[in-house]
């Protein structure tokens with residue numbers, strides 16, 4: 001089953017509660033929250049107080065994507081703020097295995113993220129420990145970028161690796177996901193699609209979410 005996770009990065013921050021309700025009512029499955037620190041990526045977005053503010057506004061699982069250096073410093077604060085899933089970049093973690101278990105100790109699900117250029121082999125020895133693998137299909141930092149098609153074989157590789165280890169996990173893709181690129185990801189084995197502009201740039205959020213699902217069902 002395909003899950004749709006709208007990214008609030010492309011929402012109108014001045015009307016965030018309404019923007020969140022529009023995708024929840026429109027059939028979203030998760031809400032994707034992009035956290036950027038101006039160090040790991042060249043942009044700054046939101047922190048734990050914003051996650052705490054949106055927690056009572058929605059029943060959707062909060063899928064918090066940390067694009068930050070030294071994420072261990074902030075994992076407890078995001079868990080306390082109400083995150084359901086916390087994902088960290090393999091590239092940002094010196095002790096990735098420790099960080100993944102640190103996330104789980106907070107009582108939330110743990111995900112690992114790979115930038116487009118990072119080989120899947122990097123996570124071979126932690127795949128049994130995570131609930132989710134997120135493959136970036138753009139270089140992280142900004143919404144509205146073009147999908148990088150060379151990531152598609154990586155989706156297959158993650159699915160194969162998880163199969164070899166008999167590990168059930170979610171495979172998520174993020175960046176440039178729209179009705180054209182979503183089916184490529186789904187066909188390769190992704191089951192969670194993050195979409196920012198493809199949903200929030202459309203006035204009818206329910207139709208945009210439906211279009212993504214229908215594109216994958218063809």
Ligand SMILES: O=C(CO)[C@H](O)[C@H](O)COP(=O)(O)O
Pocket residue numbers: 007009010032034065138139140141142143144145174175176177194195196197198
């Ligand atoms: O993590 C991100 C950027 O780093 C965003 O979630 C992603 O880019 C979604 O935006 P869009 O669908 O517009 O590409």
